[in-house]
Amino acid sequence: MNAGSDESGISIPNALESGSAVDTVVGQLRELISNANLKVGDSLPTERELCAQFNASRNTVREAMGVLKAYGLVEVRPKVGATITDNRMSRAFELFSFNTLEISKKTFIDVQAFRGLIEVGSAEQILDRLARRDVDDLYRINSRLAEIEDINEASEIDFAFHVRLIYILDNTAIMDVYKVMKPIILRIMQKGKTRRTYMTETYNEHDKVIETLAARDRLGFQYQLRNHLMIGTKNFTEETEDMP
Amino acid sequence: MNAGSDESGISIPNALESGSAVDTVVGQLRELISNANLKVGDSLPTERELCAQFNASRNTVREAMGVLKAYGLVEVRPKVGATITDNRMSRAFELFSFNTLEISKKTFIDVQAFRGLIEVGSAEQILDRLARRDVDDLYRINSRLAEIEDINEASEIDFAFHVRLIYILDNTAIMDVYKVMKPIILRIMQKGKTRRTYMTETYNEHDKVIETLAARDRLGFQYQLRNHLMIGTKNFTEETEDMP
């Protein structure tokens, strides 16, 4: 009982608004999911049904479905069909576990600059809200850096440290952004570091940050934190070509 | 069988280790990128060359290429072919681009604080990079605020103004974040404003921001911009009755 979208002469050539046909089908699929209010676990129409519904070739529908699959929005089992899922978070992580392509230098610099703006720039508000519990937590998190096993664990702890710092701001928008950027930041943290680097240098840098924080030394805090972020940049630029 | 007229012998059914054929091609593409040490900007072989190289159909290669495209690892333009890129961060943000529910007071404050950290906090870098063209563009964008028709158009222009400001930083990470937050920021901008408010107050505030910018008056710029963002907060608290 498809709604009256039968062939009533509506032979709009597939160039609607977006560029390619598969892009439009991707949009139509998202719209379909949204309009039909499909929840996780629900089934999508078969590919051939979608072909008729969207007036597109099966190859186009398949490529569009592949995009949604890559986005972690649908899951398709052979001979059974496609169902709605939500693996976007894990897909976001997979994007950066692609060891085929390193983080580009510009991405690295941009993200570190962004973190600097947030973390260093909010020093005043952090000091305003700082409580004893915050300092304790930071010390506790950082202490775990001394007993790490592998580099992945280390970067997780490093990330947790900075998130705990930002957490003081009680700003949901910033926390959400960090949540999304987590896989990128993790990769960036590992850049040019070894397990030993984490256990010594990173640990000490964090320690100095906490010390200045506990002393409510705003300028010192900003200096130590900025320095901490810059050191990562130095690690990166050492192994790549310079740009003009 | 297919055009196996070339060197036969190796009749390995293309199911090597991964499940589907397109998955294996995705893996082969990753391997190719890794082995050839392809960097951002380099070109990939044409689709038909990849077909021959991987002994796969063009459809399969296209679907595999679509996956890499969805992952933000390659960018393909008609006739020119596929080139390596690194838009993974952008894609990661795109995954979470929906769900614009009602703006609560805390959301408002958080987002405005976030914008303050970015825009006000980056004043130094903005002044470092500032060019005449930037000032001209900002004036031109703001002038459109004087001839708006409805409030949606006004908020779009308002947003464009701030994006143009941030654009000076040439920071992809920040631009991506703004892109994702755009629907929320638009709603925040409209909060407590009328068409007339935009044409007078907002216009004048923007004007002052540009003036201080053109005069390279960093403190004045920061003051005007911070003030501009804060005024929105006042508008919000006046008209809202909170919901539990």
Added chain:
DNA sequence: ATTTAGAAATCTGGTCCAACAAATACTGGT
């Protein structure tokens, strides 16, 4: 007659092929 095990028909996604359209790079002539 009811139940149920097995066989057949039908669907569905996965892969491939051939062809055409659109867009642009390349080539040759002036």
Added chain:
DNA sequence: ACCAGTATTTGTTGGACCAGATTTCTAAAT
């Protein structure tokens, strides 16, 4: 150096077949 035509490449379509899952039907057993 410029212009036009050719050729190559991606984008899109339609069709075909396969292998496995699902459903339906048949027939044997209770």
